[in-house]
Amino acid sequence: MICRVRRYGFINAKLRARISKILTDERIGRLAEAPSLERALALLRDTSFAPLEEVYRRTGDLKAGELELFRQEVEVHLDLERYLEGEVLELARALGLRYEIENLKNGIRLFFERSHGGVIDDILPYLYRGDIRNGVDAARVAGARDLDEVAETLAPTPYLELFERHRRSIEQDGSLFPLESALDRHYYRQLLAAAGRLDRLDRPVALRIIGIEIDLTNLSWIIRLRTFHQLSPDAVMPLIVPQGTTGGEELVRSVYERDPLQALQMLIRKQHPELAALLSSRPSDPGSRLLLIEQILKQILLHEVGRILSGFPFTVGILLSYMILKREEIRKVRAVLNARSYGMPADRIRSL
Numbered sequence: 001m002i003c004r005v006r007r008y009g010f011i012n013a014k015l016r017a018r019i020s021k022i023l024t025d026e027r028i029g030r031l032a033e034a035p036s037l038e039r040a041l042a043l044l045r046d047t048s049f050a051p052l053e054e055v056y057r058r059t060g061d062l063k064a065g066e067l068e069l070f071r072q073e074v075e076v077h078l079d080l081e082r083y084l085e086g087e088v089l090e091l092a093r094a095l096g097l098r099y100e101i102e103n104l105k106n107g108i109r110l111f112f113e114r115s116h117g118g119v120i121d122d123i124l125p126y127l128y129r130g131d132i133r134n135g136v137d138a139a140r141v142a143g144a145r146d147l148d149e150v151a152e153t154l155a156p157t158p159y160l161e162l163f164e165r166h167r168r169s170i171e172q173d174g175s176l177f178p179l180e181s182a183l184d185r186h187y188y189r190q191l192l193a194a195a196g197r198l199d200r201l202d203r204p205v206a207l208r209i210i211g212i213e214i215d216l217t218n219l220s221w222i223i224r225l226r227t228f229h230q231l232s233p234d235a236v237m238p239l240i241v242p243q244g245t246t247g248g249e250e251l252v253r254s255v256y257e258r259d260p261l262q263a264l265q266m267l268i269r270k271q272h273p274e275l276a277a278l279l280s281s282r283p284s285d286p287g288s289r290l291l292l293i294e295q296i297l298k299q300i301l302l303h304e305v306g307r308i309l310s311g312f313p314f315t316v317g318i319l320l321s322y323m324i325l326k327r328e329e330i331r332k333v334r335a336v337l338n339a340r341s342y343g344m345p346a347d348r349i350r351s352l
Helices: 003-020 023-033 038-043 051-059 062-081 086-117 138-142 147-154 160-172 177-196 204-226 231-239 247-257 260-271 274-280 286-309 319-339 346-350
Strands: none
Touching: 003 319, 023 319, 038 051, 038 319, 051 062, 051 231, 062 086, 062 160, 062 260, 062 319, 062 346, 086 177, 086 204, 086 274, 086 319, 138 147, 160 177, 177 204, 177 231, 204 231, 204 247, 204 286, 204 319, 286 319, 319 346
16 A cells, blocks of 8 residues: 555646646637637636637637647647656557657648648648647648658657558558558557556556547547448458447447437446436437537546546556546647637537
C-alpha cells in the first residue's frame, strides 16, 4: 500500500485538481446559450481554453482555435508524462500515440484529397506540425507528390509497414479505410501491450477501460460498415479491433442479426445493466440511430470513469479517467463553438 501511495499520491492529487477544473455540463450549456461566438469565447477566459479567445481575436479564424485545442491536448499529455515512471509511463506514452495517429490520418486524407484534384492550400495550415512521438511529418505527407514520397516520409517511423500493406487499397480501390482502421488497430495493440505490463492491481483497471473504448470504436465501425457500405459480416471481421470487453465476432453477429440498437441493448444488459434506461429513445433514420448509439457508448465510458474516481484512488485509473474526461471536454467545447459560429440555435446545440 505504501508503495502505491508513493507511486500515485502526487499524480492522483495533481489530476484530481485538474479534473475539478473540467467544465461542467452547466458551464458548457452557458456557452451554447451565448448570443455570439465572441461572447462564447469570452465565457472561457477563466478556463484552460482562454487562449482560444486571443487566437480568434488575432486571426478571426475558428479553425486556428481548433488547432490550438489540439496543440493544448498534446501538450497536456506530454506534460503528464514528466510525472510518471516505469510501466505507467509506458502506458502514457502508448496513449499518446492516439494524437500522432490522428494527425497522420489527417495528413494522409489531405494527400488523398489533393491527389484526386482537390485543393488543400486553405486546409494545410491547420495541420499540427509538432513532433508527438515518432517524428511523423504529417504536413510533408499531405504535400507529397505521390505514394512513393508518402512512403519515403514514413520510412523512419513505425507506420511505413502499415502503409505499404494497405497501399494497394489506396491505389486500386481509392479507399483509405483499410489503412485508417489498421492504424487504429496498431494504436490499440500498443496500448494493450503496455497495459499488460502493469502490475496485478493496475492491469485489470486499465484493460477494462481500454476494452470499453475498443467496444465503442468497434460498434461505431460495424454499424457504419453495415449501414452505409453494406459490407458482409465476414468482410467486417478483419477490420475491427480485437480484445474489447465483448468478443469481436459476437459483436459483429449481434449487429448484423439484429437492429443495431437491439445489439447495443444486449451489450448494455450484459455489461452495464444500470444504464439500460439510455435506450428509451428509438429514432427511425440510420444517421440519428448512429448518433444515439455513439452517445450511449460515450455515456458507458463516462460511467466507468465515475466508478474509478469514486473507488480506490491509487491506481492507473486516475490517469485514464483524466485523459478521457479532458478529451470529452475538448470535444464538447469544439462542438459548441463550431455550432455557435454557424449561428445554430441554443436548444439545437444542447440537443446535440
